[in-house]
Amino acid sequence: MNEQKSKSELVADKAYWLVRLGVLAAAIMMFLPAMNPSRICERINRNLSLFTSAVSWSGLINNLSGFDVRIIGSYAPFQYVMAFSIVALVGILLMCVGGCMSLGNLKMKVKGNFFTLGGSIALGAGMLLMHIPYNMLMDTVGKTETASTSNPFSPAIPTAMWVFFVIAVIVFIGTLMTMILLPKPDKAMKFEMPTKYKLFLCMLPFIVLTFAFSYLPLYGWRYAFFDYTSGKPLTADQFVGLKWFARLVNDPQTRSDVLKVLRNTLVMSGLGIATSWVPMFFAIMLNEIKTKWFRKTVQIFTTIPNFVSWVIVFALAFAIFSTDGFINSLFGTKIDFLGNPSGTWFKMLAWGMWKGVGWSAIIYVAGISGIPLELYEAATVDGAGRAQKMWHVTVPGLMPTYCVLLLMSIANILTNGMDQYLVFYNANNADLINVLDLYVYKLGLSDPDMFPLSTVVSMTKSIVSVILLFSANAISKLIRGESIM
Amino acid sequence: MAKMSEKMKQELKAEKAYNKKHKRMYRLTANDVIFNIFAYLLFGIFVIICIFPFYYIFINSISSPAAVTSKAVTFWPQGFSLETYKAVIEVKDIGQAFLVTITRTIIATALMVVASGIIGYLVTKQEMWHRKLWYRLLVVTMYFNAGIIPWYLNMAMLGLTNNYMAYIIPAIVAPYNIILVKTYIESIPAEMEESAFIDGAGYAVIFRKIIWPLSKPILATITIFGAVGNWNSFTDSLMLMQSKPQLQTLQHKLYNYLDSASDLKSVIQNPDSEVVRRAMDNAAFASVIKYTVSMISIIPILIVYPFMQRYFEEGIMLGAVKG
Numbered sequence: 045m046n047e048q049k050s051k052s053e054l055v056a057d058k059a060y061w062l063v064r065l066g067v068l069a070a071a072i073m074m075f076l077p078a079m080n081p082s083r084i085c086e087r088i089n090r091n092l093s094l095f096t097s098a099v100s101w102s103g104l105i106n107n108l109s110g111f112d113v114r115i116i117g118s119y120a121p122f123q124y125v126m127a128f129s130i131v132a133l134v135g136i137l138l139m140c141v142g143g144c145m146s147l148g149n150l151k152m153k154v155k156g157n158f159f160t161l162g163g164s165i166a167l168g169a170g171m172l173l174m175h176i177p178y179n180m181l182m183d184t185v186g187k188t189e190t191a192s193t194s195n196p197f198s199p200a201i202p203t204a205m206w207v208f209f210v211i212a213v214i215v216f217i218g219t220l221m222t223m224i225l226l227p228k229p230d231k232a233m234k235f236e237m238p239t240k241y242k243l244f245l246c247m248l249p250f251i252v253l254t255f256a257f258s259y260l261p262l263y264g265w266r267y268a269f270f271d272y273t274s275g276k277p278l279t280a281d282q283f284v285g286l287k288w289f290a291r292l293v294n295d296p297q298t299r300s301d302v303l304k305v306l307r308n309t310l311v312m313s314g315l316g317i318a319t320s321w322v323p324m325f326f327a328i329m330l331n332e333i334k335t336k337w338f339r340k341t342v343q344i345f346t347t348i349p350n351f352v353s354w355v356i357v358f359a360l361a362f363a364i365f366s367t368d369g370f371i372n373s374l375f376g377t378k379i380d381f382l383g384n385p386s387g388t389w390f391k392m393l394a395w396g397m398w399k400g401v402g403w404s405a406i407i408y409v410a411g412i413s414g415i416p417l418e419l420y421e422a423a424t425v426d427g428a429g430r431a432q433k434m435w436h437v438t439v440p441g442l443m444p445t446y447c448v449l450l451l452m453s454i455a456n457i458l459t460n461g462m463d464q465y466l467v468f469y470n471a472n473n474a475d476l477i478n479v480l481d482l483y484v485y486k487l488g489l490s491d492p493d494m495f496p497l498s499t500v501v502s503m504t505k506s507i508v509s510v511i512l513l514f515s516a517n518a519i520s521k522l523i524r525g526e527s528i529m
Numbered sequence: 530m531a532k533m534s535e536k537m538k539q540e541l542k543a544e545k546a547y548n549k550k551h552k553r554m555y556r557l558t559a560n561d562v563i564f565n566i567f568a569y570l571l572f573g574i575f576v577i578i579c580i581f582p583f584y585y586i587f588i589n590s591i592s593s594p595a596a597v598t599s600k601a602v603t604f605w606p607q608g609f610s611l612e613t614y615k616a617v618i619e620v621k622d623i624g625q626a627f628l629v630t631i632t633r634t635i636i637a638t639a640l641m642v643v644a645s646g647i648i649g650y651l652v653t654k655q656e657m658w659h660r661k662l663w664y665r666l667l668v669v670t671m672y673f674n675a676g677i678i679p680w681y682l683n684m685a686m687l688g689l690t691n692n693y694m695a696y697i698i699p700a701i702v703a704p705y706n707i708i709l710v711k712t713y714i715e716s717i718p719a720e721m722e723e724s725a726f727i728d729g730a731g732y733a734v735i736f737r738k739i740i741w742p743l744s745k746p747i748l749a750t751i752t753i754f755g756a757v758g759n760w761n762s763f764t765d766s767l768m769l770m771q772s773k774p775q776l777q778t779l780q781h782k783l784y785n786y787l788d789s790a791s792d793l794k795s796v797i798q799n800p801d802s803e804v805v806r807r808a809m810d811n812a813a814f815a816s817v818i819k820y821t822v823s824m825i826s827i828i829p830i831l832i833v834y835p836f837m838q839r840y841f842e843e844g845i846m847l848g849a850v851k852g
Contacts, residue, residue: 075687076686077686091685091690092688093686096688100688103688239656240656240657241658243654243656243657243658244657244658244659244663246651246732247651247657247663250667251663251666251667253701254702256687257683257699257702258670259670260686260687261675261679261683262675262679263683264676264678264679264680264682264683265675265676267678267679267682330572332564333568333569333572338572341576342572342576344838345576345580346576348579348580348583348831349579351761351830351834352761352830353762353763353780353826355761355763355780355781355783355784356780356823356826356827358787359586359783359819359823360582360583360823362819363586363589363820364581364585370585373602373603374603398579402579421538429560430560430561430564462764463763463764481677484676484678485677488677488678489768495682498676498677498678499676499679501676502676502677502678506676509672509674510672510673513672
């Protein structure tokens with residue numbers, strides 16, 4: 045943009061950052077249940093955010109029993125809550141539109157201001173109107189509290205309501221400022237926006253999704269530092285510092301569990317790494333087969349197992365190896381292969397290979413076709429036999445690929461995934477099959493009080509894994525001059 | 530080197546011609562024969578191991594339940610009957626689960642592919658405000674994981690527990706697929722885009738008219754990866770749909786059936802009680818139904834499998850070149 049900006053426009057640009065910040069805060073808070081301005085009584089679900097209370101009536105009245113409704117007299121207060129939530133939601137959306145338009149040229153900005161202004165008014169009004177259902181509740185159930193029993197409704201104006209209101213006011217004032225400061229655009233001016241912002245706005249929804257599903261969970265790591273009771277929010281007096289980390293080391297039961305799980309994890313990963321050459325061997329052997337249809341058939345059928353889920357693998361295992369499965373009906377025996385814990389590690393390895401070898405071999409098959417034919421011809425000329433060509437031409441040609449995959453599997457040594465172990469898990473093999481991912485899942489599932497401990501374990505695991513990954517990357521850079529990430 | 534081997538190349542050519550004439554690639558030595566026998570045997574056995582379990586489930590699902598429970602079925606179907614399939618259709622649960630699974634697979638995959646196309650194109654645009662930052666922000670998410678409990682609490686916080694949208698919305702942004710698409714788009718000659726740009730086309734038009742059609746091979750690849758992943762995933766259903774059985778996926782149902790089948794089996798070990806006899810009846814039903822349900826959840830994959838074959842290699846090779 046080469047047009048000269050006046051001083052007032054520069055001030056307006058500053059004001060815009062304030063407005064955008066406010067809009068961003070409102071847009072994020074709208075999804076946080078801890079920041080729900082419409083939670084005006086205890087009977088509204090704690091997990092509800094402003095967004096969900098505006099779009100889901102069933103969510104809003106989820107915790108409301110028929111008895112509650114009779115006490116209150118009608119659903120009216122909650123209908124008001126939803127209506128005003130919708131008003132606030134629309135306000136926030138309008139603010140978002142205006143905020144995005146503020147990235148455009150003068151005309152865009154000036155028009156966008158109306159959206160922002162209208163949005164902030166709607167949001168502010170929605171917050172203030174929320175007092176109507178609050179007062180209705182206060183009139184009917186607000187005073188039922190006695191000395192002995194606490195009020196199950198306890199109507200209260202949530203702090204978040206004032207936070208949203210303040211944001212609305214800030215955005216309103218900021219927008220008014222820019223409206224005064226900005227000059228009137230020419231009639232002939234067109235709606236325009238610098239390309240860099242246009243592209244950014246296209247990207248924005250996806251950035252928001254990534255933030256919501258990949259970065260926001262990290263906020264849950266705070267559970268590692270608190271005592272958690274199911275359904276209650278975290279408060280400062282539940283803060284326990286590193287208690288759960290200490291428990292990992294000090295509590296004998298937990299310690300022995302974790303050590304056992306860690307052993308299983310390392311053994312399974314170790315076995316996986318020790319057999320990581322098998323797909324390469326598979327591909328090299330396959331390359332030696334000159335009958336084309338046979339080679340194709342092998343490739344087609346050995347990759348099928350990769351495309352079925354572990355549940356189905358277990359279904360197949362069950363059909364073949366259970367007491368009334370194929371093997372036992374063939375020999376008329378009644379051996380329980382699946383329940384028997386002996387050799388669990390090797391069984392898991394075998395299933396993993398059954399599922400994965402054909403698939404992992406594809407990358408090596410492709411790698412072999414990338415080895416220059418001249419190398420083989422030169423080797424033939426030099427008198428190399430078949431085995432020698434395999435060993436001295438094919439294997440070295442595949443080594444770079446193998447090294448990258450090996451480094452990756454070393455970086456992933458703590459991550460085996462849980463699906464496989466979850467489906468094959470039973471009371472007999474529990475001690476041998478429980479890997480870190482499964483342990484974390486079972487721990488959290490068995491008892492919400494163990495949420496912090498489970499979080500501690502997965503948090504530690506994540507950090508160690510990232511360190512391993514970066515080390516593997518550094519090693520790769522050092523040796524091969526290429527990064528693997 | 531090239532010149533030196535000119536003569537040898539001719540020799541090789543002659544040998545190849547000889548081989549062609551005699552319809553084989555090599556002159557086989559005794560060692561070669563042994564090697565071939567070994568190799569063919571090895572692969573033959575491995576193929577059978579890979580395929581037989583599927584075949585076994587299949588023949589069980591089309592045999593009569595009586596033959597299945599009396600363990601008469603080993604290599605061939607016994608007493609052909611589709612009774613179990615009829616039974617499965619009657620179990621409302623499974624029809625519902627099938628519907629949930631198939632719709633989630635289609636919707637989530639379609640959205641993911643379109644989103645990956647758009648994002649893959651966007652992140653190749655240098656002009657974007659802070660492009661590198663956003664791209665890294667996306668890619669880094671592949672390498673860390675908050676853990677199951679924080680993930681679950683986050684989903685609960687966003688109102689995505691017991692909610693069909695939990696299958697769809699989180700699946701839209703798939704970093705690995707975005708990398709594949711981006712790498713592919715970068716390999717499209719830049720001149721095509723430039724000339725369109727000069728002709729006055731905007732980004733949207735260029736994307737629709739040039740980038741999208743040209744990236745079809747890689748989009749097909751990620752469609753397959755996405756669809757298979759969606760069809761097979763069951764841990765999300767397991768954790769998020771605990772109190773909404775009508776939203777559980779087929780794989781989740783199958784897992785439940787298999788689980789309860791093993792439980793029933795353990796009950797049957799002490800033979801003289803009322804509970805046990807009732808369990809026996811259920812066990813017969815469970816053993817019949819688990820084959821059929823397995824078959825139903827495998828069939829869609831087997832149907833699309835021939836079509837996906839040719840896209841594997843491309844996807845895997847592109848995946849190896851990350852950046």
